[in-house]
């Protein structure tokens with residue numbers, strides 16, 4: 001049985017905080033989540049490397065819904081809403097509360 005979110009909130013602009021059923025709390029940069037979008041069109045390829053966090057530095061959430069009790073669907077202010085973030089993936093990611101690292105100052109392209 002994987003952990004499930006008990007509470008989801010925006011503790012400060014650009015940050016998503018999830019309190020999990022295993023007692024932990026993880027914070028996520030919305031720019032990180034957007035850059036890591038799991039949907040098929042966002043997957044990097046040799047022609048199209050994945051864009052880093054800096055490309056999404058001012059991103060915010062427009063909406064959020066639970067999908068089938070196993071994932072969250074995030075709708076971002078750039079209109080992108082096809083990413084399904086599984087609880088398992090989210091629980092394994094993120095940072096301790098208050099410890100989301102600032103984005104790099106220069107654009108970074110990850111292959």
Ligand SMILES: [Zn+2]
Nearest residue numbers: 037039042083
């Ligand atoms: Zn995507």
